[in-house]
Amino acid sequence: MFLTRRSRTRMSTKHRGPSVLLAVVGAFLLFPTAAHAQSGTVTGQVLGAQDERPLTGAQVLLVGADRGTIAGADGSFTIQNVPAGEQQVQVRMIGYRTSTQAVTVAAGGEARIEFRLSQSAIDLDGIVVTGTPGGTERRAIGNVVTRIDAAETLEVAPITTMADLLNARAPGVVMQPGTGMIGSGPRVRIRGAASFSLNDQPLIYIDGVRVNNDVASGLSVQGFGSGVVSRMNDINPNDIESIEVIKGPAAATLYGTEASNGVIQIITKRGVQGAPEFNARIRQGANWFQDPAGRVGETYWRNPETGQVESLNIVQQEIDRGTPIFTTGHNQAYHLNVSGGAEMIRYYASMDYESNEGIEPTNYQDKLSGRLNLSVDPNDQWDIDLSFGLTNSSTGLTFEAGAGGIWFSTIFNTPALRDTPNRGFLFTPPEAVWAVQAPKQDVRRATSNVQVTHQPLGWFRQRLSVGMDLTAEQDESIIERIVDPEIAQFFSASAQQGSGFVSTRDVDYRTFDYSGAVTLDPTPDIRSTTTFGAQYYRTFTEAVAADGNGFPAPGLRTVDALAQTFGGSVYFEEKSLGFFAQQQFGWKDRLFLTGAVRADDHSSFGEDFEIIYYPKASLSWVMSEEPFWNVGFMDNVRVRTAYGHTGQSPQTFAALRTFQPVTGGDGSPAVTPQFLGNPELAPERGEEIELGFEAGLLEDRLGVDFTWYHQSTTDAILNRGVAPSGGFPGSQVVNLGAIQNSGYELQLRGLAVQRSNVDWELNFNLSSNESEVLDIGDEDRIVIGSQAHVVGFPVAGWFRRKVVSADLDSEGRAINIMCDGGPGQAAVACDDAPRVYQGRASPKYEGSVSTTLTLFQNLRLYALVDFKTGHVGFDNTTRARCQIFLNCLENMHPEDFDPVRLADVQSPGTLVSFILNDASFAKFRELSASYTLPGEWSERFGASRASITLAGRNLHTWTNWTGIDPESFFVTQLHTRLEQNNTPQLTQFVATMNVSF
């Protein structure tokens, strides 16, 4: 069973506020169910205008009744209980123009209607999730919401993870993967760094339920205290219908405290009315490290006996030896889903098995997942959606980064050890590590929710959503007692005795969300929508760990068999409660004015801090629908603006002055100072204004979506250092700082050719981010390693001393070294030099270019190149080679190098500008060819549709980066972008077959 003992125990006591639940249930029961009027049925089909392809998933709405259905696999639909008389039926689909037709329905009769939709490069009528019941038409909201059509993207792109699905498809959403280790995932940063110290990750919701968005979990195999297993990638892309990204405070106000980093809404697939339709997808492929010998390169050593400089390319040496360090991993996936149902109840169910292997034998992920979504519409007034998703995965980890492990010994190899048992590896040949260590994480995760939408009256709709996301992680790293002398020789005596670590970590998210909407038409031209609601979130984490050292005999693998054992457990909990009210006025369905306020309280706020209020206002105007509009080449134009606030809660318990229970020297209980606390601690406040427009040009064949944003964070939480003499360690969290981010986001979509046999689409995304620190209290700067927050500069910019001149002496030593003296200052001796700004760590610009060419309706060619630029990385791999292990060419032949560079290289780590390098890159990220079999071929094996896709991922990188991969860094690091022998992004080839029955 998924639920652990602890979970069950807590669940039995979780409802501390039954009165709220009763109130909401009461609100639902207050309204009587209305009786059915005389009615008929509307049936029909939705097809593409150019290719007459069925448009599965098109939304079919009964205008005025605020209800409808979804077109099935063959584009057909049925709406029952349609009031007799003339009705307007409207069909909407992303990427197509909305179409409305009149139909006359006879009582007890059936009316048929057919829609042929033309493609459109912009979408004004799609329904997006905004935190209010039932969603909102895109045209009515004043902020940009980027939507990714997951099902369509999966058809053409080599998508194996949720991160793949998001990457380069939403301007302003910067995905930073950090490592290519299988099982890892990216840091996601939307519109720049909005906080100095708090979590920078957007909230993730699945079908309205807030879920675990941990960037990295699991065992610290990276060194520097980081695990890398991503919770985002637990989510199966095959089950996703669409993703909507809400980017900043202006848009996320209704999500309240914790939403200042934006919100990612994942909408999973739901069944459509009709006979059961089975979809099967099989994927086979390979993952590999492209050109490892070239990218890891050579190390050098001067042989003291011969005086000659020797070199070693250890990757090539191992390839030649027949024992390659990095091998090709197999990736495979098998997905089956079925959907269908009647008008009253529809279903979507799926099962998915996926197995991915990395480039080391210990790195893999096996994942079994399933989903069951039910939609129950007992009558016109009630919609009940139930969702249940399960994931069970096992992730084996690699030994990269930090200090120690395969990568460390490989990257920092030395010719000096070539003729030893090490074969040149610094500490340990790979096979010795792989023989004894296999750290892994097993995860069981369940996400479920029940959403009840009730429309008791034509003017009132309410929605209750209750859900939970339970993640049970189990980490394990056991090193058995090492007895094989061939292996043991590489380990210390204590390490040979073995060790063990096991831990369980349960993370539990609970969501309780109620909202209601009153829609009135005070005049024929004006529609008033009043929305209100309340959300209650509870998150708690409980972890238990045991570790120890010294197995008395080989073969033992459990912690209790260790000679010395330790154990511990921790528990964290957060709760938040918020209310909102929103008023929107729409005029002639083309001008929309919205105002809202949200009030939040949170368990992490200081005891002296009161409730926080977040206001919001927005304006949206579909100018092209005004009678005066007469711009021939601009068919659809909407301008919009939005202003809003949101926040970010302090870290759990940060407000409290606490002591930590510890063990005294005699083994007795004791406590030690832990956090100084701050009773006045408040949330960070994000404020944003955005302006933008969408335009459909040239008969909607060119879509332009442009947004400019300007946001600021005030009361930014800083970790102010604490004087150690005061007794407390670490730092005190205080609301002292301010940050400003601004930039633009541009999305172009061009339908270059639209003919029956040729369809060519081009997409271009570009976003920029200007980041500036406005205030850090009394400090001149807040230093984070080689980075610093300095007023007037980007958040966490690189600040180090910079050598500007040096000479070389006859012994190859840099002398007369002078450093930049600061702005407007003369060069000074480096010991007296200030740290000077050397660039920003996060990209200033990011974007992508993609194209899809469809030939003869069957063959689809697709390519995507994405890029990030305007930032600097810290190439610590090169630094360690040159400054610590002294095995660079600069160390051997200094006379061949610029003395300025040598001044850095020869310093004891105090001068590092030579590895602060431009990390700009462009990646040929995705390439695919997809062929849909002709219908008669598919029918031969009983399928209604079948396609085959060949695709590649991470095929080429254009960059001047000096390290192995410009995307590499330690993913747990909030701001630091430092590469040190991380696994690069792996190249991938996949062949996929999709079959529908």
Added chain:
Amino acid sequence: MSLHPMTVTDVYANSERGRKMNRGNIRDRLDSWGRAAVLLPLIVALVGCDSFLEVEAPSQVIAEDLENPANAPLVVASSIADFECALGFYILSSGLLGDQLIDTQLAAATWDYDRRGFANARGAYADNTCNSTGNIFGVYRPVSTARWAADNALRNLQNWSDDEVPGDRSELIATAAAYSGYSHVLLGEGFCSAAVDVGPELTPDQVFQRAEERFTTAIETGQAVGRSDLANMARVGRARVRLNMGRAADAVADARQVPEGFEKMANYSTASARSGNHPYRWVNRFGWASVGPLFQELEVDGVPDPRVPVTNTGQTGADAFTTVWSQGKYPTEGTPIPIATWREAQLIIAEVEGGQEAVGIINALRDRHDLPHFESTDPEEIRAQVIEERQRELFLEGQHIYDISRFDLPLNPAPGTPFPVKGGTYGSTTCLPLPEVERENNPNL
């Protein structure tokens, strides 16, 4: 030790707030919610719910709970625990800064200890706490925390009454004062200057003066309640700081009162990484440091000196360069470390008195290990031998770094010598600078 440390559960039991951390009564806040009147039905429902934002914090102890006199035994026991941890890290850091230990690591964060660097007074030595039990450790925070914890306990105990405090309040006062005194000793000897309670910068002598005051309290209070162990511990400590302040006669007066064989030990255990014997963990268990060349294979007239037990492990450290020599003085993770001993008191007497009394003390200490006797009538030779005996007798007890300063001993390797493999050169500092983290965050500096 007759303290009866309370468990963390006891703390909760003694807390009015119990284990709950209440963010505040939401009922009191409802006036503010009036602006959201449209939500009236829900708000009415919330009136009956006080605990919506109440969360559990079972892993932490809220500070105000420790201000309850009922928790006094736990507070004092905790200050001892903080000191014992700090002492372990102090021995490591001072051993590396001096020549008892050498670094074997790849992690640059610890090189400054061995390299005698600290040019910018930042880094792990300043920031890391006792919870940093990995390969990078700190010393200023552990010692400062131990000093604050003992002084805080002392302050509270002096403000509470006998009736409020369970057990013997005077005994607790003597204990807190003695450990506060020793925390001050580490601050004064190990650091070029220091600060206490976010106050102004203090010279080592000012720190020693504070230590003397606390040792005096411990001696007087300890004697009054019949705790001779605490009184003798404080006598050794007071003798040490008086000697450091140049008051040799006062030092000898204290030292002579210490009974033969007296030892006050810091306790360690395998219960957690934090509570382990750090010199054992670093040198023997993990090989992150090695005994330095000057302390390898020491002999007395050809007889191996058991006071400096050292073994060549044959293993190379993480820097792939340094051979690890383990120490045998602390052979397990639970081996106690001496804080105050009769041996030290005797060596203080020998140092001050010199002459044949010093020779006699040297030989009495050697007799404990069946080592050959030392014979000399040359005052300089005797003084040099006392210094040498201190190095061996007090090996890895946190005494040597200040001896280097007091006796102006040569640094080894000499300043300017290249720091092997890892870059840079050896510096000349023999005290740790007051860290920038103190200067930047202490308004009185």
